Amino acid sequence: MVAPCIQCGTCTASCPASHAMDLSPRRIVAALRAGQRDTVLSSRSLWLCASCYACVVRCPSGIPFTDVAYALKREAARTGVDDRRGSALARAFVRVADRLGRSAETELLLRYWLSTNPLRAIAALPLAFRLWRRGRLSLFGRGIVGRQDLQRMMAALERPGSGA
Amino acid sequence: MSGRAFSYFPGCSLECSNRAYDASTRNVAAVLGIQMPELEDWNCCGATAYFGVDEARAGVMAARNLALAEARGHDLVTVCSGCYLALGKTNHRLAEDADLRRDVQQALRAGGMDYRGTVTVRHFLDVVVRDVGEEAVRRHVVRPLQGLPVACYHGCQLSRPHGEIDDPEFPDVMDRLVGWLGAAPAPFPLKTRCCGGMLMTTQPGLGREMTGKLLLAAKAGGAHCVATACPLCQVNLEAYQRAIGRERGEDCRIPVLYFTQLMGWAFGLGSGDLRLEEALTPARELLAGLGATP
Structure with a gap:
């Protein structure tokens, strides 16, 4: 996917978060082509990609870097070198969405804070209160009716021979 | 339609x-x-x-x-x-x-x-602009927005990567719509720059930096409010204005409305129909004040 890169740096220049990354998007692509996969997978850059696709629409070589970042996020989680906060939030999201069929903001954030830094929950209380006063915060999410169907679908995806 | x-x-x-x-x-x-x-x-x-x-x-x-x-x-x-x-x-x-x-x-x-x-x-923004169209939208305007300067924040995932609605870099679909409502789109060059999305939770400092740039750019363009087409953008742009203002030492407060709220107001709907009172940065006063000086 990254072979046609010409190392022009348009991705890095377009990225609104690249200044906070240890490896910029351009350098990630260079490292991938140089076979330095471990360097890439252990960088703190991957979860700073917020999937805004600015790099993708500008890349002169047509490299979909956002999708490259998605694939690297998944690989980093699988290979165990990954303990980033972004990854913790994404995994908390998946747990909530799998359980209810929908996201539920309060449960998602509580799960995230419990798995990272519970003290963060205290810092969030003033904003939570302002939202609650305006009816914009609820403690519990509602699950969908077809929860069991959805779980059957997910199970079918995992079955050997299903091609997944 | x-x-x-x-x-x-x-x-x-x-x-x-x-x-x-x-x-x-x-x-x-x-x-x-x-x-x-x-x-x-x-x-x-x-x-x-x-x-x-x-x-x-x-x-x-x-x-x-x-x-x-x-x-x-x-x-x-x-x-x-x-x-x-x-x-x-x-x-x-x-x-x-x-x-x-x-x-x-x-x-x-x-x-x-x-x-x-x-x-x-x-x-829905695309349905309104493309399928319903200018003439039908204008026909429903009973309370024109009196030249209200609006920063039309299109955000990232509305037009990228596929660009099916509009140009991926400089869409103006929302600018056109608010113009039909009688508002005046304000210059807003960062209209598709990412608000930070989930980074506001995982990297709060970086998230506030990204959102702060947008708020200051909107104000620098003379906007009196920001319009959004995404719930996550709305929360990011609205909920952290106090903290960002304190950090930057600048007033970052500006109402952040959904484009549908601007439409509804222009169509004569009440603030209850649009739940304007649920805004963290008061928005109802801004819209109610438009009619005061016709």
């Missing part, structure tokens, strides 16, 4: 934290005569966060919604840019990638569903 029907996909954020977006969307659609009953028992779109963990499962999440819409015989319309992209991207992938299509179809069948690929995913 009236008579065209859609299945409406609100998305999880609109159930609580952004229910004003939901209410204003439904009420504006009713004024325009767009039939869009809520898609029954919809589930998570397979959001950005899910794609970063498991692509196939995220695909199944999205595909169940597409299958539900197909069974109703309607295209799917949403007002969340994140849902719009997750559902639309999966729809494209299913058409292009035979392996993914086989896996997802097999999964859907295990849950008693099927998807043949006939649904188109639309953003």
Whole structure:
């Protein structure tokens, strides 16, 4: 996917978060082509990609870097070198969405804070209160009716021979 | 256009934290005569966060919604840019990638569903501008927005990466719409720069920096409010204005409205219909003040 890169740096220049990354998007692509996969997978850059696709629409070589970042996020989680906060939030999201069929903001954030830094929950209380006063915060999410169907679908995806 | 029907996909954020977006969307659609009953028992779109963990499962999440819409015989319309992209991207992938299509179809069948690929995913902003159009929108304006300067924040996932609605770099679909409502789009060069999305939770300092740039750019362009087409953008832009203002030593307060609230106000709907009182940075006064000096 990254072979046609010409190392022009348009991705890095377009990225609104690249200044906070240890490896910029351009350098990630260079490292991938140089076979330095471990360097890439252990960088703190991957979860700073917020999937805004600015790099993708500008890349002169047509490299979909956002999708490259998605694939690297998944690989980093699988290979165990990954303990980033972004990854913790994404995994908390998946747990909530799998359980209810929908996201539920309060449960998602509580799960995230419990798995990272519970003290963060205290810092969030003033904003939570302002939202609650305006009816914009609820403690519990509602699950969908077809929860069991959805779980059957997910199970079918995992079955050997299903091609997944 | 009236008579065209859609299945409406609100998305999880609109159930609580952004229910004003939901209410204003439904009420504006009713004024325009767009039939869009809520898609029954919809589930998570397979959001950005899910794609970063498991692509196939995220695909199944999205595909169940597409299958539900197909069974109703309607295209799917949403007002969340994140849902719009997750559902639309999966729809494209299913058409292009035979392996993914086989896996997802097999999964859907295990849950008693099927998807043949006939649904188109639309953003409500695009439906209003493209399908309803200027003439019909203008016809419903009973309370013009009196040249209100609006920073039209299109955000990232509305037009990227596919650019189906408008130019991926400099869309002006929302600018055109607010113009029809009698407002004046303010210069806003950062209109598609990312608000930070989930980084506001995982990297709060970086998130506030990214959002702060947008707020200051909107104010520098002379805007009196920001309009958004995405619930996550709305929360990021509105909820941290105090903290960002303290950090930067500048006044970052500015109302952040959904484009549907601006439409509804221009159409003569009440502040209750649009849930304007749920804004963290007061917005009702701004709109109510427009009529005071006609």
